[in-house]
Amino acid sequence: MDKAQELELAVAELNAENTEAENEILLDVTCMVSNKEWQE
Incomplete structure (x- = not known):
């Protein structure tokens, strides 16, 4: 599970x-x- 999915669940x-x-x-x-995390 990626960070975006973890954030969405939280x-x-x-x-x-x-x-x-x-x-x-x-x-x-x-x-x-x-989006900021992905751009870095």
């Missing part, structure tokens, strides 16, 4: 009780972090 677990809006923001942040 976010999903943390956000089981969050609203959809909160999840959207966290997914956006997660994607930005993942």
Whole structure:
């Protein structure tokens, strides 16, 4: 499993009780972090 998948799973677990809006923001942040890691 790569880092992006690990992040997605962690976010999903943390956000089981969050609203959809909160999840959207966290997914956006997660994607930005993942993209920065891949570009390095």
